[in-house]
Amino acid sequence: MDDYKFLFKVVLVGNAGVGKTCLVRRFTQGLFPPGQGATIGVDFMIKTVEVGNEKVKLQIWDTAGQERFRSITQSYYRSAHALILVYDISSQPTFDCLPDWLREIEEYASSKVLRILVGNKIDREDREIPENVGEEFAERHNMYYLETSAKESDNVEKLFMQIAEDLMKQARTRDLPRYDSNNQTIDGRTSTINDSSCCSRLQ
């Protein structure tokens, strides 16, 4: 039902083919779509989770990795509460692109956005980037780090729950307005009005 208390926008970014859509699908629908085509532009999913008896609604914007869609995807960074930067642990190039992505995030996203680095596809045998390398990178850039497998459903749930908890903590400490469905004066624009003020407070 619809009586969530918090609404957060989560945006996934990263090179094409690292498994962003699969992560989202696994989390929201519990399935791993084999032969998932490349995302066009932006995809949208919603999932409500429970953190400590409070309902949290996650709006998940799954962006296309292909460069040609960069213009549209970038416009989604700005209002994000959390950015999940995904790379493929079995593909060095996707890891090498991370600094570029960070630069882009710096440019387009809010400076206080919660950033998470995710190394996906740990089910693969042919790992190219050792875990500690990813971890170091994340540490150096002040990000959370997690390794997942959308296929095996490893850490996927954990990833999003972690984000929800963190954002909630952040929201509480900074006294975010709550998305209370009983307090109906503002609910028509739920996502919108509140998170904008939230963003501004985050800064």
Next chain:
Amino acid sequence: MWSGCCGCCSAFRPRYKRLVDNIFPVYPQDGLVKSNMEKLTFYSLSSPEKLDRIGEYLYQRAARDIYRKKYGFVVIAMEAMDQLLLACHAQTLNLFVESFLKMVQKLLESTEPELQILATQSFVKFANIEEDTPSYHRRYDFFVSKFSAMCHSGEKEEVRDKIRTAGIKGLQAVVRKTVSDDLVENIWEPVHMDKIVPSLLFNMQESGFHKKESEAIDGGQEDTLDPPMLAETCMRELVGRASFGHIRAVLRPVFRHFDLHKLWVPNQFAIHTFRIIMFSIQAQYSYTVVETLMAHLDDNTKSSPTIRTNIAGVLSKIIAIAAGESVGPSVLEIINSLLSHLRDSVKNEASQTEEKEYQEALINALGEFANHLPDYQKIEIMMFIMSKIPFPLVNNNSPADNLLQSILLKSLLKVGTKYQTIHLNTTFPVSFLEPLLRMSLAPDPDMRLLVQKILHTLIDRHNNLEKLSKPTVNVADLDLVLEKSSRPDLIFINKHGPIIYDALYTSLQIDTNVPDNIEAVYTTLALLCVELACAETVIDLLQLTLGIQSLALNSTSLSNAQKFNLHAIVISLLMLIPTVVNIQPLANYAAQIAEQRKQEALHLLPDLYSHYSDNSEVANKLPHLLVDQMAVCEYVKESGIDPSRLQQTSPYGAGGPGLIAGSQRNSWIENGARGSIIELPIAEVDSAASSPGVQKKHTEEDLNFESMKKVLTEPPEIRKEAEAERRKMLSHTFRTATFSELVRRTQPKHDVLQSKLNEIFKSLTANENRSPTDEKKEDIIPHYEQNFPELFYY
């Protein structure tokens, strides 16, 4: 949660809830219960204060049904909300709208395509309602985000198109809803535009453009529109609504989209899109698009020439649309920008074919633009381009400079061809004519040819250019269009004729001329003759013609072929002049000479060749085939024209060209500055014995100078050569002098131009061999020194 028991205990529930519950049928496929819906509508109309609660309750029911995947009921709830929304026009609608939008959002959040489409439809209905109470806090960014995402739907074929269509319609609705209301969200914020514009473009590029033909046939019915067409419509609307401050917000994502999707090459889609933009944009802002496009060209200086060529191609396709609306500085701004792109391109030393194409595209754009400007602006533009051409022409160190000059001249020619001359004096303001003539003496033959072509297109008013492009003695066959020249034209030629004739004459002396050059000069002269046909000008022209002949006879530097060419144009001119001004005896005389030459010396007749057979006899040995000055005078006199000027020693005689050019320019500047019209402006500085009729202020100085020079240079043969050499150098010095710039500076009406010019000038001095201080020195030379240029020079 409490709504779960609605069925059993409805009697104890508030009335509005009961009414809402009753609109739902037992089985969703039965659809909305119409009679109960009417009751609900009546109730909400009679007690509008309950409207917000009804909305809220409907929303909750729908949310629950979505959760339970009972989509049939969701559809019914949405329908009910639509009806209520349309039925109620109360103040309280505002509150109802909140739950309505919440409902729409809820539906959009679902993964069911059906519900998303339904939600979009409802949103469109909502957007069409005029609300009378502003809602300050309502925001639409979820809708923009979601609709944009829908525009990129990657579902399977049919569903995909439906969702994309819905997305586009949704965006259209958001735009409509927000632009008209200043109090709600500003849709023009980049955060929205960066989503909306790429989404529309993405759909436009998908397929529509290529099968546009077939689409046009069954277009018209709104419902059957496919996403590309719809996106296009939406784009037009969006651009059409954009005010000045918002244009850039719209254009920026367009450029980004084209860059990222690599849509510049090939550029059909880009052209298509920009035409749409140009035609939809409010006309007064259209030049902004051009500006932005040009700025984008700036950003792409590092990109491959192909991309730049294509961008420039787009520019040339749309620039005409903007031209009609451009005024004042923006025009020069655009031209300036185009020129600086050309300049940059030329500086890219490696001028491959692609770079050439790029330059070509830019010149085309320039021409297109000029073509659509009013004539008075064309002149301004030509002068502007002129001011950009690097001087001096002689001291070209780099081939790049040379290339730039010829490219700028090409641009000038392009603009010139679009210009329709009415009065010569408006076409050739001094500040334009003077540098143009200076350029007609450039060392590079191709460049000289270009300048002549510019002159042709500007002088020719009666489409005689084609007919006069080759010298001929069969003037009667030409079928020339003649018109009596007007008073202003005569004043013009009286005032500026000498410098024009002199420049043409001087350019004939240059030994690098090929037949094309000589022909071009002929064409210029012939056009002048045709355009300014009258007794007053005929003497000058005849004088010049005779001058050319004596040049051909006496010159030491010209090759035989060039001399033959000169003879050929002399006879052609001599045929043309009496035909135009109708001096029958002279015409007969010319025809007679032509006939004789035909029999004895074909090489002295047109056409012009660069090589003649070795046995062609030099004209000096065939005096009976030459044009005789006395005879000409005689025939002219017979027709009642005073030939006294013709009888005097020709200014174009044996004397050096440089000196004539130099001193003449001086006098012209002097007189020009005083604003007087020179009646007999040919300063006959060459012979001390000459010119009783010519009263020049500084004749005496000239005479002194002359006599002094004579003393200096006694042996005639050596003298001639040395003099020619020295004069060549001299004339260069003079051509590069900046005196004329001073004159121009005193003319206030070219202020804008002037400031630009000064800029250029500054940048130019860097290229020049001479240091700026040198130049300054030259600027402030006292007048007498100008008349003793040699003294100064050494």
